Amino acid sequence: xxxxxxxxSATTNLALVAVVLAAMVEISAGQGLVPGVMxxxxxxxxxxxxxxxxxxxxxxxxxxxRDFLQHKPTGRFCNGKLATDFTVENLGFTSYPPxxxxxxxxxxxLLNGANFASAASGYLNSTAxxxxxxxxxxxxxxxxxxxxxVETIAGREKARTLFSGSIYILSAxxxxxxxxxxxxxxxxxxxxxxxFSELLAKSFTNFVQNVYDLGARRVGVTSLPPMGCxxxxxxxxxxxxxxxxxxxxxxxxxxxxxxxxxxxSLRRSRPDLRLVVFDIYKPLLDLIDNPGSSGFFESKRACCxxxxxxxxxxxxxxxxxxCSNATEYVFWDSFHPSEAANRVLSDALLLQGIDLIx
Ligand SMILES: *[C@@H]1O[C@H](CO)[C@@H](O)[C@H](O)[C@H]1NC(C)=O
Ligand SMILES: *[C@@H]1O[C@H](CO)[C@@H](O)[C@H](O)[C@H]1NC(C)=O
Numbered sequence: 001x002x003x004x005x006x007x008x009s010a011t012t013n014l015a016l017v018a019v020v021l022a023a024m025v026e027i028s029a030g031q032g033l034v035p036g037v038m039x040x041x042x043x044x045x046x047x048x049x050x051x052x053x054x055x056x057x058x059x060x061x062x063x064x065x066r067d068f069l070q071h072k073p074t075g076r077f078c079n080g081k082l083a084t085d086f087t088v089e090n091l092g093f094t095s096y097p098p099x100x101x102x103x104x105x106x107x108x109x110l111l112n113g114a115n116f117a118s119a120a121s122g123y124l125n126s127t128a129x130x131x132x133x134x135x136x137x138x139x140x141x142x143x144x145x146x147x148x149x150v151e152t153i154a155g156r157e158k159a160r161t162l163f164s165g166s167i168y169i170l171s172a173x174x175x176x177x178x179x180x181x182x183x184x185x186x187x188x189x190x191x192x193x194x195x196f197s198e199l200l201a202k203s204f205t206n207f208v209q210n211v212y213d214l215g216a217r218r219v220g221v222t223s224l225p226p227m228g229c230x231x232x233x234x235x236x237x238x239x240x241x242x243x244x245x246x247x248x249x250x251x252x253x254x255x256x257x258x259x260x261x262x263x264x265s266l267r268r269s270r271p272d273l274r275l276v277v278f279d280i281y282k283p284l285l286d287l288i289d290n291p292g293s294s295g296f297f298e299s300k301r302a303c304c305x306x307x308x309x310x311x312x313x314x315x316x317x318x319x320x321x322x323c324s325n326a327t328e329y330v331f332w333d334s335f336h337p338s339e340a341a342n343r344v345l346s347d348a349l350l351l352q353g354i355d356l357i358x
Contacts, residue, residue, distance in 0.1 A: 032092040033357050034218070035162045036113030037084075039097055040139050040207070041171035043119030043336065044222070045084045048075030048099035050119045055132040057120040062317050063304055067326065067339055075099065077119060079303065079326045080339030083280075084169055086346030091167070091357070100142050110150055113166055116142050122176035123203035130180060136172060136203065140210050147214065163215035167356050170207065170221040173255060176200055177227060177248070178335075182237065193251040201258040208266050212273055218356045220276045220349070223259060224252040226285045231302045232334035242300060244288070256281060276353050283348040287330050287341055294344060297328035305334045 039045050043057070051060040058075060059065075065073035067080035076082055088096050097113035098104040105114055118134035121127065128135040134142070151159040181187050181196055191199065208219055227233055228248030237245045256279070263277050291299040303323040304315035315322070315333040323329060332338040337345065 032088075032112065034091060034165050034167050036111070036166035037088055037091065037093070037097050038113045038143065038166050038168045038211075038216070039084055039115040039117050040136065040143075040168065040211075041117045041222075042121050042173075042175050043077045043117075044171040044174065045082060045115070045169065046075060046077065046099070046117040046119045047082070047085075047096060047115045049101045049115065049117060050133060051075040051099070052101040053118070053132060053134070055120065057131045057133060059119070063315070063319075063322055077333065077336040078339055078342065079332045081342060083337070083342040083345040083349060084171075086343055087169070087349050087353075090346065090350050100146060107153065110146065111154055111162065113162075114143075114146050116140075116146075117171065120175050120179055122172045122174070122180065123200040123207075124176050124180065127176045127180040131175075136207055140207065140214075143211070144214065160215065164217050166216070166218065167353075168211055168216045168219045170204075170219070172204070172221075173200055173224050173259075174227065174335075177224070177251060177255075178230070178233065182248075194254055197251070197255040197258045200255060201262040204259055205262050205266060208263075208273075208275065212270060217272060218274045220278055220353050220356055221259065221263070222278045222280050222349075223256040225280050226288065227252045229285065229288045229299075230335055231300065231305070231331050234300070235334065249285075252281060274356050276356055278349050278352050280345055280348065283345055284330075284337070284341070287344060291328075291330055295328070296330050296340070298323075299330040301329075302331040302334045303329040303338060304332060 048060070050058045059077045060073050060075045062073055063079065065071065065076060065079070068074060068076065085096055093112055095112070097115045098109050100114045100116050116139040118128065118139065120131035120133040121135060123136060125135040125137060147159065147163060150162060154162070204221065211219065226244060226249045228245035233245050233248050234242060237248060260277050263275050267273060267275050287294055287296060288299040291297060303326040305319055326332055326338045327340050329338045330341045
């Protein structure tokens with residue numbers, strides 16, 4: 001397989017992990033390694049909740065989904081699978097947690113978790129509100145509602161096992177910076193990037209406390225990616241240069257330190273909480289800096305949405321120049337990794353998240 005070319009020690013570790021996982025999944029006879037997966041946050045993990053909202057931030061039209069199952073758009077901001085889709089598969093599940101606002105989120109479909117994420121949402125209510133997305137606090141409200149549905153369907157005891165055994169995944173912060181802080185002069189005048197990161201980290205702590213109080217014991221949160229290397233960031237903030245925007249990457253590093261500090265503090269105060277901060281900064285930057293060594297070809301331009309600033313932020317059927325095969329592109333659109341890159345990221349999640357399943 002092309003994608004595996006040139007990987008070093010991580011490959012060996014990963015191969016081991018994969019063998020162990022496969023054996024464990026085998027033993028558990030088709031059930032997942034954990035009872036379920038609960039997903040919260042932004043467009044990196046949204047599996048279609050925004051399809052049901054009056055928001056412009058959606059991906060329920062071609063060419064989104066063209067490489068997904070049945071080659072149909074689902075609302076995922078990708079040509080195919082999200083990193084969390086691969087994670088769910090790695091854990092041994094045969095279906096993905098349904099988008100909570102979709103018709104599929106009913107009955108026994110709810111018993112292996114659900115997806116509450118909403119594109120353009122983030123740590124701050126104001127980020128989601130700007131785009132009519134679902135704020136994180138509201139996602140947690142939906143999760144509460146979900147819990148009572150599950151209790152009715154499965155009974156209290158089974159429900160409790162599901163809530164405490166499931167992995168909770170959160171992806172947030174991207175939209176708070178890119179779609180709020182950097183474009184909102186009031187916000188950037190009131191807070192330095194460091195202060196703004198502090199504010200987001202407080203909201204992160206709040207989120208973890210809330211889901212912990214609702215029974216969560218295994219939580220994984222993704223770090224920020226190298227935001228300055230997103231094709232959209234280069235187009236908007238790169239000042240005409242075609243390299244990564246250093247300032248934005250520095251802000252991501254600042255934020256990632258804060259979130260690690262916040263996580264350490266949460267772990268100290270809650271010894272029975274397993275909490276992992278997934279570092280996606282480094283694996284994604286490695287792909288961007290060295291696409292060839294992982295079998296990629298293009299890491300600066302998105303497959304869908306290239307060209308002038310006005311058109312580079314859009315990906316739809318009228319977008320000119322969409323690539324015919326996204327396999328060798330790190331970015332599918334100007335904000336989101338391709339399925340091929342998501343597969344690499346999910347390998348990193350698996351290696352770093354082993355503590356959540358062992
Ligand atoms: C977000 O809004 C909810 C209620 O809508 C509120 O309880 C919560 O404190 C707010 N969170 C932040 C970080 O402002
Ligand atoms: C895309 O390219 C890869 C190799 O780079 C190839 O394996 C795959 O079959 C191609 N897919 C399509 C749909 O052409």
